[in-house]
Amino acid sequence: MSFDLNFIGILIGAIMASSVPLILAASGELITERSGVLNLGVEGMMIIGAISGFALMVVTDNLFFAVVGSMLSGLIISLIFGLLTQSLLTNHVATGLALTIFGIGMSAMIGKNFVGIPGKEFPLLFVNLKESIPFLGPVFFGHSIILYFAFGLPFFTNYFLKKTKTGLIIRAVGDSPTSASNQGINVTLVRYSCILYGGAMCGLAGAYLSLIYTPQWIENMTGGRGWIALALVVFATWSPIKVLIGALIFGGITILQLHMQAVGLRIPVQLLSALPYIMTIIVLVVISRDSRKIKLNTPTSLGQIFYKEK
Amino acid sequence: MNTKLKVSEISKIYPGCIANDKVSLEFGSGKIYALLGENGAGKSTLVKILSGVVKPDEGEVFLNDESIKLNSPLDAKKNNIGMVFQHFNLFETLSVFENLSIDIDKKDEELRALVNDILKKYNFKIDLDIPVLNLSAGQKQKVEIIRCLIRNPKVLIMDEPTSVLTEQETDDLFISLKQFSKDGILIIYITHKLKEVLSLCDEVAVMRKGKVVSVSNTIDEKIESLANKMVGENLNTIKKKINNFKKSEEILKISNLNFTSDDPYETNLNNLNLSLKKGECLGIAGISGNGQNELFQILSGEIITEGTSIMFRNKEIGKLNPKERREYLMAFSPEDRISQAAVPELKIYENVALNNFKSSNFFEKGLVNEKKIKEHSKKILSNFSVNTDNVELKSQFLSGGNLQKLIIGRELITSPELLVCFNPTWGLDVGAINYIHETLIQINEQGKSSILISTDNDELLKLSDRICVIYKGKLSKIMNADTVSAEKLGILMGGGSID
Numbered sequence: 113m114s115f116d117l118n119f120i121g122i123l124i125g126a127i128m129a130s131s132v133p134l135i136l137a138a139s140g141e142l143i144t145e146r147s148g149v150l151n152l153g154v155e156g157m158m159i160i161g162a163i164s165g166f167a168l169m170v171v172t173d174n175l176f177f178a179v180v181g182s183m184l185s186g187l188i189i190s191l192i193f194g195l196l197t198q199s200l201l202t203n204h205v206a207t208g209l210a211l212t213i214f215g216i217g218m219s220a221m222i223g224k225n226f227v228g229i230p231g232k233e234f235p236l237l238f239v240n241l242k243e244s245i246p247f248l249g250p251v252f253f254g255h256s257i258i259l260y261f262a263f264g265l266p267f268f269t270n271y272f273l274k275k276t277k278t279g280l281i282i283r284a285v286g287d288s289p290t291s292a293s294n295q296g297i298n299v300t301l302v303r304y305s306c307i308l309y310g311g312a313m314c315g316l317a318g319a320y321l322s323l324i325y326t327p328q329w330i331e332n333m334t335g336g337r338g339w340i341a342l343a344l345v346v347f348a349t350w351s352p353i354k355v356l357i358g359a360l361i362f363g364g365i366t367i368l369q370l371h372m373q374a375v376g377l378r379i380p381v382q383l384l385s386a387l388p389y390i391m392t393i394i395v396l397v398v399i400s401r402d403s404r405k406i407k408l409n410t411p412t413s414l415g416q417i418f419y420k421e422k
Numbered sequence: 423m424n425t426k427l428k429v430s431e432i433s434k435i436y437p438g439c440i441a442n443d444k445v446s447l448e449f450g451s452g453k454i455y456a457l458l459g460e461n462g463a464g465k466s467t468l469v470k471i472l473s474g475v476v477k478p479d480e481g482e483v484f485l486n487d488e489s490i491k492l493n494s495p496l497d498a499k500k501n502n503i504g505m506v507f508q509h510f511n512l513f514e515t516l517s518v519f520e521n522l523s524i525d526i527d528k529k530d531e532e533l534r535a536l537v538n539d540i541l542k543k544y545n546f547k548i549d550l551d552i553p554v555l556n557l558s559a560g561q562k563q564k565v566e567i568i569r570c571l572i573r574n575p576k577v578l579i580m581d582e583p584t585s586v587l588t589e590q591e592t593d594d595l596f597i598s599l600k601q602f603s604k605d606g607i608l609i610i611y612i613t614h615k616l617k618e619v620l621s622l623c624d625e626v627a628v629m630r631k632g633k634v635v636s637v638s639n640t641i642d643e644k645i646e647s648l649a650n651k652m653v654g655e656n657l658n659t660i661k662k663k664i665n666n667f668k669k670s671e672e673i674l675k676i677s678n679l680n681f682t683s684d685d686p687y688e689t690n691l692n693n694l695n696l697s698l699k700k701g702e703c704l705g706i707a708g709i710s711g712n713g714q715n716e717l718f719q720i721l722s723g724e725i726i727t728e729g730t731s732i733m734f735r736n737k738e739i740g741k742l743n744p745k746e747r748r749e750y751l752m753a754f755s756p757e758d759r760i761s762q763a764a765v766p767e768l769k770i771y772e773n774v775a776l777n778n779f780k781s782s783n784f785f786e787k788g789l790v791n792e793k794k795i796k797e798h799s800k801k802i803l804s805n806f807s808v809n810t811d812n813v814e815l816k817s818q819f820l821s822g823g824n825l826q827k828l829i830i831g832r833e834l835i836t837s838p839e840l841l842v843c844f845n846p847t848w849g850l851d852v853g854a855i856n857y858i859h860e861t862l863i864q865i866n867e868q869g870k871s872s873i874l875i876s877t878d879n880d881e882l883l884k885l886s887d888r889i890c891v892i893y894k895g896k897l898s899k900i901m902n903a904d905t906v907s908a909e910k911l912g913i914l915m916g917g918g919s920i921d
Contacts, residue, residue, distance in 0.1 A: 277523075284513045284524050291511035294475055295525050296496035403684045408515045408553055 121250035123367065129255065129325060131363030132262045133158070133317040133334075137341035138348075138355045139265045140313025145345055146273065147306035148286040148413035152208025153193055155338025156215025157311050161186040161318025163219040166329045169232055179258070179319055186315020187308050189215060194307040197417070198300050204415045216332065223329050231327025256324050258316070266352040273352070282306060286411030289418040299418050314338070340389075347396035350409045354399060362392040425451040425486060425576040425608045432481030434467050441467035442478070443632040451576070451608040454599060456619040456640070458652055459629035460851045465612045466508070468629075469581050472610075473505035474498035485576070499525075504570030508582040510562050514555040521554055522569055533572070540571050544598055555687060559586035559709060560594075567598070578602060579610045584618060588709050589879075589912025596622050614652070616645045630654055653852050673871050674698040674840060675733040681716055681725065681895075689713040691720070691895045698840070701869045703862070705886030705903065707879060707911050713895040714875045715757070718844045721873065722754040723747045735839060749779060753838035755829055757845045757875075759822065763829045766818035770810075770828065771799040773817050777832050798835070806831030807857065823854025830861060841865060844875045859885060879908045893917050 137154050144151050165182030169175060193211050196202045234256050242254030273279040281302060285292045289299045317337075322329055340362060348354035365388040373384055400406065427449040434442040441464045449455050459465045470476040472483065474492040482489050490501050498505065512521055523533055537550065546564050554562060563583060570578055580599070584592045599622065603609050611623055619626050620640055628636045628651045636651050679694035691713050698704050708714055719725040721732075723744040732740040739747055744754065756762035764773045775795045778784045784795050799813040806827045810820070817825060826846060833841060846862070847855040862872060862885055875892075876882050882889055882903075889906050891898040891914035898914045910920055 280516070280520055280524055283516060284520075287513040287515050288511075291513060294473075294495050294507065294511045296474075296494055296499060297525065404686050407555070407686050410515075412515065 117247040118250065121247040123371075125250045125254070127360065127364045127367050128251075128263070129259060129363075130367055131359040132259050133320050133325070133337050134341050134344060134359035134362060135262045135265060135356060136258075136317035136320065137314045137338060138344045138359060139262075139269050139352060140310040140317075141341060142269065142345050142348075142350060142352060142355060143273075143282065143313075144306045144310035145414055146286045146350060146411050147282045147303050148289060148411050148416060148418070149197065149303050149307055150204045150208065150415040151190070151193055151211070151307060151310060152205060152342065153190070153211025153215065154310075154314050154342050155334055155336065156212035157186045157189050157314035158215075158318040158321075158334045158338045158341075159219040159332070160189050160215045161315030162322040162333055163223045163226070163318075163329060164315070165319030166231070166322040167222060167226055169323060170226060170229055173232070175232060175234060175323065178323060179316070182315045182319030182323075183312040184315070186311040186313070186318065188311075190307050190311020190314070193311070194304045198303055198307070201417045201419060203417070212338070220331050223331060226329040227331070229329065231323065234324045234327065256320075258320050258324065262320075263356070266356040269352040283411075286413055289413050289416070293418075293420055299420070303418070314341075317341070340392075344392070344396070347393055347400065349400040349406045350411065351400075354396065357399070358392050358396045361395050362388050365391050425606070426484075427577055427608060427610075428484040428487075429468070429472070430482045430484065432468065432471060432478045432483075434464075434471065434476065434478050440632045442471070442481075445481070445629075445632075445634055447627055447634060447637070449577075449608055449610060451606050452603065453624040454603050454609045454611055454622055456623035456626040457610060457612045457629065458614065458616070458619055458626055458648060460614055460652055462631075462851065463629040463652075464632040465629055466581060467632075469505070469579055469610075469612055472498070472503060472577075472579060474503075499573060502574060502576040503579070504573060504575035504577065505579045506563065506566045506570065506581065506583060508585060510566055512554045512562055512565060515553055517551050517553055518548060518557070518565055519550040521565060522550075522572065526572060536572055537568060540568055544601065559711065560588070560591035563587070563595070571602075575607055577608045577610065579612070581612045582614070583611075584613070584615065586710060586877075588916040589909065590916045590918075592618075616648045616652075619643075619648060620645065628652055649852075670700040670702075672697055673700050673735060674873075675731075677731045679717075679720065679727065679730045679732075681720060681727050683716070689716055689895045691716055694897050696890070696897065696900065698871050698873065700839075700871055701866055702887045703866050703872045703874055703885055704900070705882040705889040706873065706875045706892055706897075707882050707889060707915060708875075708877065708892035709915050710877050712892050712915075714844065714877075714892060716895075717892065718754075718756065718842065718875055721842050722752075722756070748777065748836075748838075751836070751839040753833035753836070753841045755826075755833055755841065755843035755846055757848065759825050759829060760818075764817050764825060767816060769814050769816055770803070770820075771796045771813040773828070774799040774802060774813075774832050777836075779836065782836075802828065802831040802835050805835065806861070821854075823850045823857075826850060826854065826858060830858065834861070834865065837870070839870055841870065841872045842875070843872065845877060846874070847876075847878065847881060855881075879911050882911070883908065891915055 137158055141151065141154050161182040164185035165178045168181040169178035189211065193207055196207045197204050236254050236256055238253035242249040273283060281297055285297060285299050285302045293299045318334060321333055326333065344355050344358045348358050369384040369387050373381055429445060429447050432442050432445045445468055457465050467476060471478045471492065474495045474497045477493060483492060485501055492498055522537060523530065526533060541548065548561055548564055554565065583595060587595060599609055613619060620643065623640050626638060626640050626643060627634055628648065630652065675697040677695050679691055681691040683690055689712060696704065706714065716725065720727055723742055726741060730740050731738060734750060734752065737750065739750055760766050775784050784791055796813050800811065803811055803813065808827045808831065809824045820828065830846065847858050865872060874882065874885055883906065886903045888900050889903045890900040891911060893915060894917065913920055
C-alpha cells in the first residue's frame, strides 16, 4: 500500500514539474495583459529563453548565469515588442505574432551548435526529505528552486495586483489609459515595465525547459506551451489563482494521458493527446462563469494602442 | 485665501484649425466664472491647457501673479488646479475608493477618513467599495469632484458637467458649486447651455472660433444676448404646429416588451408598452443608461426579444432583423454616428450602400453597381444640404453635423413610414441642430411618424407630440407634450412620480 501511495506522490510531483513553464509564462503575460498590452509573442520569448539559458550554461558552465541570462534575453526580446508597440504604435497582435516567428527562427539558428550536448544536473532541494517521507515527500520536496518560485508566483501576483499601489496603477492603465494619463500616470512607462516583466518570466519559463525539465537543446522544444500559457490567461479571466489551477490541470492530464497510453487503454491516441487541451478549457470555462467578475477582471483597453495628446 | 488665475495670450494651433487664438482671461476667487461657446469654439482646448493635458504653442498662465508651467496633469495638481472632465476620467472596473487612492500619497485609513469628511460636509451619498461601473452618471461626477476636493484645490474647472445629469442632480450640483465658491475655491464653469450661465455664474466669457469675443457680468445679460454672441448671428426659432391625431390610424404598437441581460453594463427593460399614430412624434426622455440603448436596439432589430409583440402597419415584425425591418419602411438613426451609423473609414457612397434594399439595385449579380450608388448618394448630399458634393470623400472627414445630415438623409430618402432616432443632435452646433430639428418636424408634417429617444429635454419638448420618460428600464405614463414641463420631466427622469 505504501508503495502505491508513494507512486501517486511521485506522479503529483511530476505533474507539478510539468506545469511550471506554463505558470511562469502565464503569470508574466497576465501582468502584461493587465496593463492593456496583448503580447502574442509568449512562445517566441520562451524559446529564446530556452536557447540562451542552455547556451550560457554550456559556455560559462554556471547555472546561475544561465538562469539570469535567460531572463535577460527574454527581457531584451520583449523590449523589441515594447519599442514597436509603445513607441512606434504598431498593432499589438501583428507585432506579437512576428515576435514568435522571429524567436523560433532565431533560436533554431543559435541552437545549431548546441544540439546533442548533454545538459548539466540542476541542484534539487531537500532530496533526503523526499526519500524519507512517503507520499508527501515526493510531492513537496526534491524540486528545483524555480519550481518553488513558480508555485509562489500566482499568490504573489494576486496580492500584488489587489493590494499594492503599483498593482492598482497597472489595473488602472489596463482599464483606461486615457484616464490614467490625465491623472498624471506615465502610461508608456507602466506598459513598458509590464512588457519587460512578462518577457523576463517567459525567458525563465524557457530556461526551466532546457535546463531542468528536459536538460538539453532540441529545436522547437517549447512545443506550443507559449500558446497554452496565452490561452490560460484568457480562460482564467486574468485571475492568477485560476491560472495556477489551469496550469495544474493541463500538466496533470498531460502526464495522466501518457500513462494511459502506456497502459494501452483502447482509446485512440489522438483523443488522449487532445484531452489536456479540452479538459483545461472546460474546467476554466466552468470556474469562470460569473460574467460580472469577468467584466471586472478584463483589462478594458487590452490590445489598444495608446496615443498621448500633445 | 484669495486666488487669482490669469491666462495671457494663449494660442494653440492644430493642423487646419486654430483652437485658441491669443486668449487672455482673468479670474479671482469668490466668483463663479462661465466659459461659454459652441462646440469647437476652443473652450475644451483652453481647459485642457489649464489642466496640463495639452501644451499651448504660445502664452502663459499665472497663478497669484506667478507664472506657472503646466507640462503635465501632475503640474496642474501640484498647483492645486482641479479638473472635472466632460467624459469622466474614471476607471470603471475599479472601486470608488481605488479610483480615489490611485494618485494620492496617503495611507488608506487616512484617505478614507478624509473622504468620509467630504461626503458628510457636502452631503454626498456614495458607497466607496463598489465598482464605478455600478454608479449613475451623477454619482460618477461626484467621485470626480471628491477626487479634486481631497487635494484642497484653489481652482476647480468643470467641463460641461450637466450634460449627463437630471434637473434634480443639476440643482444639487449648483448648490455644491456655490458652497465650494463660498469656501474660497475659484470655479470655472464651461458650458454651452445659456440658462445655466444665468442661474449659476457671476461672470461670463464667450468664446467663438478660438477667440474670446466678450466678457461681462451675467446680471447684464439675457438668454438672447448671450445666444447671439455665441453664434455670431441672429437665429430664427422654429416651432411645431399642434396636430390632432385622434382620427389618424395607429402605425406601431408594442406590447409586453421585456429584456433581461447578463451584461452588467446593460439595463434590463421591464414590460414596456407603447403605440404610435401616423404623423406623430413620440419623445422618450431619460438620463443616459436607463435602457435607451437597449430599447433602440430592440426597435431596430439588433436585439430580438422573446415574447414581445411589435405590430408595424398591421404586421408582426418582432422577429425581423434590421434589414428586413427597413424593407417594411422603418428607418433608424443610432446614437453613435461613428461606430454604429456609419463606418468612418469608408467613403460616403460606400456608407450609403450599406443601406441596401431589394428595390434599390445597388448590387447586381453580386457586383457593386457603383454608378447607381453614386447617383443616389449625390441626391442625398444635395437634398439634405451636406456640406460637400464629393461622394468619394471618406466619412471620417465630415464634421459631426454633416455626418448626421448624411445619416438622416440616407434613412429618409426612401420615404420611410417611421423614423427612430436616438440623440440625433448630440454634440452638434446650433446651426446643425436647427437643420435636424426642421427635418424631423417636416417628416411629421408629411404624415410620417417618428420616435425620438433623447437626453435633451428642450429638444424633446420642441419636437414631440406625446412624451414619456424611461427610468431604470421602465416607461412612465405617456403624456401629451403640451401638458409637460421640463421640471416634470426632470422629476420623472430622477425616478420620482407626478400626478
